[in-house]
Amino acid sequence: MIDHYLEKGTMYVLEDGNVKAECVVTDEDNGMLEIKNIAVDPQNQGQGYGKALIDFLASKYADEYSILQVGTGDSPLTVPFYENCGFVRSHNIPNFFTDNYDHPIYECGVQLIDMVYLQRCL
Numbered sequence: 001m002i003d004h005y006l007e008k009g010t011m012y013v014l015e016d017g018n019v020k021a022e023c024v025v026t027d028e029d030n031g032m033l034e035i036k037n038i039a040v041d042p043q044n045q046g047q048g049y050g051k052a053l054i055d056f057l058a059s060k061y062a063d064e065y066s067i068l069q070v071g072t073g074d075s076p077l078t079v080p081f082y083e084n085c086g087f088v089r090s091h092n093i094p095n096f097f098t099d100n101y102d103h104p105i106y107e108c109g110v111q112l113i114d115m116v117y118l119q120r121c122l
């Protein structure tokens with residue numbers, strides 16, 4: 001799945017002394033920028049780095065794009081984070097995780113099935 005977007009994506013790394021977080025964004029046409037992945041170093045999660053990266057993207061791309069979008073599993077580890085960062089649920093792709101991965105993925109004991117898209121206006 002990563003190979004599908006890596007070549008066309010732009011990667012950002014947040015450094016604060018050393019690397020704390022990264023993300024990759026892609027141009028999805030029609031004024032939409034999509035976050036394809038975002039990850040904060042496990043030892044530095046919950047310290048505002050993820051939100052800082054999102055706010056950086058929102059401010060950097062506000063003049064070029066109208067919507068910042070992200071797709072994620074319906075997980076209590078990710079959806080509340082994005083909602084806290086100003087995203088609202090937009091639409092789902094049913095069975096995305098079961099159709100595209102050769103093994104079940106669990107977060108917090110819950111199997112990820114559908115892809116949930118959230119959007120934030122820029």
Ligand SMILES: CC(C)(COP(=O)(O)OP(=O)(O)OC[C@H]1O[C@@H](n2cnc3c(N)ncnc32)[C@H](O)[C@@H]1OP(=O)(O)O)[C@@H](O)C(=O)NCCC(=O)NCCS
Nearest residue numbers: 038039040045046047048049050051072076077080081084
């Ligand atoms: C999800 C992730 C990117 C969030 O980054 P982070 O740096 O830990 O989050 P932040 O500290 O910036 O949190 C920002 C706000 O969201 C809230 N938040 C973060 N995760 C949350 C959760 N699971 N449930 C509820 N609130 C959450 C924080 O409390 C914080 O609120 P505040 O601004 O009111 O203090 C990070 O935890 C991570 O890398 N997880 C593993 C990889 C992953 O799941 N990536 C997403 C793939 S879609």
